[in-house]
Amino acid sequence: MEETxxxxxxxxxxxxxxxxxxxxxxxxxxxxxxKDKDSRKLVFVNEERKLRFFLAKGPDVPTxxxxxxxxxxxxxxxxxxxxxxxVYEVLDLGFGKCRMCVCGPEKxxxxxxxxxxxxxxxxxxxxxxxxxxxKKHQTVDIIRLNGSVELGPMVGLSDVIVDIVExxxxxxxxxxxxxxxxxxxxxxxxxxxxxxxxxxxxxxxLINEIRGHVL
Ligand code: PRP
Numbered sequence: 001m002e003e004t005x006x007x008x009x010x011x012x013x014x015x016x017x018x019x020x021x022x023x024x025x026x027x028x029x030x031x032x033x034x035k036d037k038d039s040r041k042l043v044f045v046n047e048e049r050k051l052r053f054f055l056a057k058g059p060d061v062p063t064x065x066x067x068x069x070x071x072x073x074x075x076x077x078x079x080x081x082x083x084x085x086x087v088y089e090v091l092d093l094g095f096g097k098c099r100m101c102v103c104g105p106e107k108x109x110x111x112x113x114x115x116x117x118x119x120x121x122x123x124x125x126x127x128x129x130x131x132x133x134x135k136k137h138q139t140v141d142i143i144r145l146n147g148s149v150e151l152g153p154m155v156g157l158s159d160v161i162v163d164i165v166e167x168x169x170x171x172x173x174x175x176x177x178x179x180x181x182x183x184x185x186x187x188x189x190x191x192x193x194x195x196x197x198x199x200x201x202x203x204x205x206l207i208n209e210i211r212g213h214v215l
Contacts, residue, residue, distance in 0.1 A: 006050050007195075007202065010070035012058035012079070016187050019095045020074045027209045062087055062190060071195035071203070077185040078164060082124045087190040090207055094214045096187040100127060102180040103171055104153045104160035109179050111159055112138075121145050121152030122162040131162065131182050150174050
């Protein structure tokens with residue numbers, strides 16, 4: 001069947017994009033021009049399969065997909081939960097595995113147990129809010145940070161943090177611990193809702209091909 005229009009992928013810059021391209025290569029989809037490190041191009045095409053790819057900041061990927069600027073996106077579950085966009089999450093890609101956790105010094109464990117009004121620093125204020133308000137029914141003050149969130153309890157900005165834990169070494173090196181686990185995370189494939197209706201067969205075929213190679 002002739003593919004009439006490009007299917008566009010938005011990939012979260014960095015490790016996720018690299019892993020996604022490796023996965024696509026396994027099913028025979030390559031994009032040579034994307035491998036050129038000196039290139040300043042932002043959009044890349046695979047003419048054979050009529051696919052287009054672009055790299056975006058992780059938190060922007062669900063935005064591109066919701067508005068249909070990309071049909072498909074690959075992004076972490078953390079970003080999907082935080083951004084809460086109207087997109088379909090269709091596949092767990094099995095890489096980028098880590099956990100969203102409440103972390104802090106051991107002495108903060110008690111504050112969590114007694115449901116005290118504590119300060120929570122996070123790059124993920126929506127996830128933190130949902131967890132404390134809707135799941136734990138604990139009123140807290142949420143402070144938004146943009147990175148190096150572990151500093152929060154170390155310098156006295158907050159009692160705990162809500163952050164991603166992968167190996168746990170950042171916590172360990174800074175005298176912090178996991179106090180509660182919120183949810184497991186990994187890279188997910190998301191699809192624009194209209195694209196899914198209009199290009200059902202093509203997108204489903206692609207999902208099935210990729211699914212067969214997910215570990
Ligand atoms: C992430 C996360 C933790 C760290 C966890 O930070 O926010 O700080 O990785 O990894 P680990 O458990 O393997 O030590 P990132 O490197 O993305 O930078 P950031 O702190 O600026 O967000």
